[in-house]
Amino acid sequence: MDTIVTTSKSAGGDLVATAERLAARLRSPYMRREGRSLAELRAASGGEIVIVLESDRTVCRVGGKVFFFHPNMAKQRISVLALGQSDPMTDALELRPGDHVLDATLGLGADAIVAAHVVGESGRVVATESVAIIAEIVADGLQRFTCDLAELNAAMRRVEVVAEDHLTFLRRQAEDGFDVVYFDPMFETPLLSSVALSPLRELADHRRVSPEAIAEARRVARRRVIVKHNRESPVWDELGISQVVGGSASPVAYGIIWCQEDRP
Numbered sequence: 153m154d155t156i157v158t159t160s161k162s163a164g165g166d167l168v169a170t171a172e173r174l175a176a177r178l179r180s181p182y183m184r185r186e187g188r189s190l191a192e193l194r195a196a197s198g199g200e201i202v203i204v205l206e207s208d209r210t211v212c213r214v215g216g217k218v219f220f221f222h223p224n225m226a227k228q229r230i231s232v233l234a235l236g237q238s239d240p241m242t243d244a245l246e247l248r249p250g251d252h253v254l255d256a257t258l259g260l261g262a263d264a265i266v267a268a269h270v271v272g273e274s275g276r277v278v279a280t281e282s283v284a285i286i287a288e289i290v291a292d293g294l295q296r297f298t299c300d301l302a303e304l305n306a307a308m309r310r311v312e313v314v315a316e317d318h319l320t321f322l323r324r325q326a327e328d329g330f331d332v333v334y335f336d337p338m339f340e341t342p343l344l345s346s347v348a349l350s351p352l353r354e355l356a357d358h359r360r361v362s363p364e365a366i367a368e369a370r371r372v373a374r375r376r377v378i379v380k381h382n383r384e385s386p387v388w389d390e391l392g393i394s395q396v397v398g399g400s401a402s403p404v405a406y407g408i409i410w411c412q413e414d415r416p
Contacts, residue, residue: 155180155285156199160206161187171205178203178284201355203285210292212285215354219286221293226265227304233269234303240398241334242270244378244406251331254372255279256318256365260352261290261311263336263380269307277311278330280318282357287315317357322368333369335361336380366391370411377409 157175159167163185175182180203183193190202190213201214212219229239241263247253247270255264258281268277281287291313298305314321318335338356361379369377381387383405388396393407 154197154199155201155203156183156193156197157181157203157205158183158185158190158193160204161185163205163207167205167207174203174205174210174288178288201285203289208296210289212289212355217354219289219352219355221261221290221297223265223297223299223304223308224260224262226262226307227299227301229262229266230269230301230304230307233266239266240402240404240406241380242266244380244397244408245332245334246376247271247332250274252276252329253278254322254325254330254333254369255336256322256333256361256369257281257336258287258290258313259336259338259356261294261308261313263334264311265294265304265307267334268310269303273306273310278314279311280314280316280321282315282317283355284315286352286355287313291315319362319365319368322365322372325368325372327371328374329372331374333373333377334380335365335369335378337361360387361391363391366409370409373411375411377411379407379409380404381407 155178157171157180159171172182183197194202201212204211209220233239247267249272251271252275253267253271255267255277258264258279264277264279271277294308294311297308337360338358366377379391379393382403388407393409395408396405397408398405
């Protein structure tokens with residue numbers, strides 16, 4: 153689908169310059185707003201996807217839906233962890249302060265944010281996203297979104313976003329370059345409660361995690377590779393994952409692939 157980049161009607165010079173740089177990175181045309189409605193810009197350009205830079209966020213409009221960054225459940229999850237309670241994802245990953253984590257499927261970024269909180273300032277979280285528009289909007293939001301929870305703000309700023317397919321990125325990494333590699337692909341059957349993911353699904357990469365990606369992840373991960381999916385999904389057999397945890401109280405489960413350092 154063709155994409156155009158623009159700004160809000162009241163944008164100043166700095167925001168216009170930022171929009172022009174974004175358009176160049178996306179290899180999409182930048183269109184000056186000049187008081188025109190988004191419908192008028194669409195009609196003039198033929199663009200089906202419109203990215204609008206506003207003063208406090210970047211918004212993508214596609215297929216009648218609106219996509220923008222929000223940390224979603226990350227705030228609640230970090231608050232729960234602060235109370236000494238558990239988080240299913242961080243338990244499955246067995247994250248420790250100082251860990252280096254590769255989130256191979258960024259999406260809206262909630263899991264990467266929680267991981268960045270747990271590994272702390274001495275750790276590192278890199279998140280790859282194959283869809284450039286998603287990567288740009290989430291990377292922008294991670295740096296600009298601010299709320300009343302300081303721990304969340306700090307964690308968001310530490311997530312490093314790479315706009316690249318995870319397999320391509322993995323192939324370039326050194327052996328044992330990360331402690332944990334994590335995959336959370338789009339589910340084939342959406343969870344009804346995942347309302348926040350609805351706009352994302354219009355843009356997302358729906359490919360399954362490939363056996364080749366798992367092989368590269370095993371080479372790159374020191375301790376473990378984790379795949380999140382529906383408990384009843386055939387993906388476990390397809391990827392040769394025999395240990396699956398979670399899914400008893402929710403439809404979400406985590407497949408664990410042990411690497412040499414973490415093998416029981």
